[in-house]
Amino acid sequence: MLVMGSDDHQKALAFGREGPLVEDFWDNMRRYGLYALTVSSGVLYAVFQPLYELLKNPISAILVLTIIGGGFYIVSQVVSAMVGITDFSYELNNY
Template sequence: MIILGTISVGLAVFLMGIDEHKALALGPGGPLMEDFWENMRRYGLYALTVSTGVLYSVFQPIVELLRNPISAILVLTIIGGSIFIVSQVVSAMIGLSDFSYDYSY
């Protein structure tokens, strides 16, 4: 087992030495840092494109419904009612309303 382990470790070290392009972090300007900032830029761009795509997919059907006057009234009523309900729930959650629970036991 020891001989087999030694041979496998030696083979791994040999295969690592064959690679000409080693990734060495040579301080703040090293190749790994350049790749890091390039990946960070790509992830930010990815997050921006995904979020704008989701917003477009959500609002496109609503814009289509707003072109018809009857459905526009319904959509605006639903949006207004939703905003009102959410504002009432949030104000009750943070204690801005005067509503109190009277438990009668």
């Protein structure tokens, strides 16, 4: 309480005549959008840079492309079974 002070005129104000301007709000929204774009592009760069290096060697390129293709195939099969596009059903054998 001592650090903040006891002045009543330093309270946070809402939008209005005495509060921050709407332009400040949209400027902050723009900065958050740029931050999200920067972080996501940095993550994509960090993920795809090692894959790019692996694609330079033909043997590792075949392995990487096989893993990526197999991953897409498995995910597509799971999603199509979850959505109901395919007629997948279990057949239980009772012995």
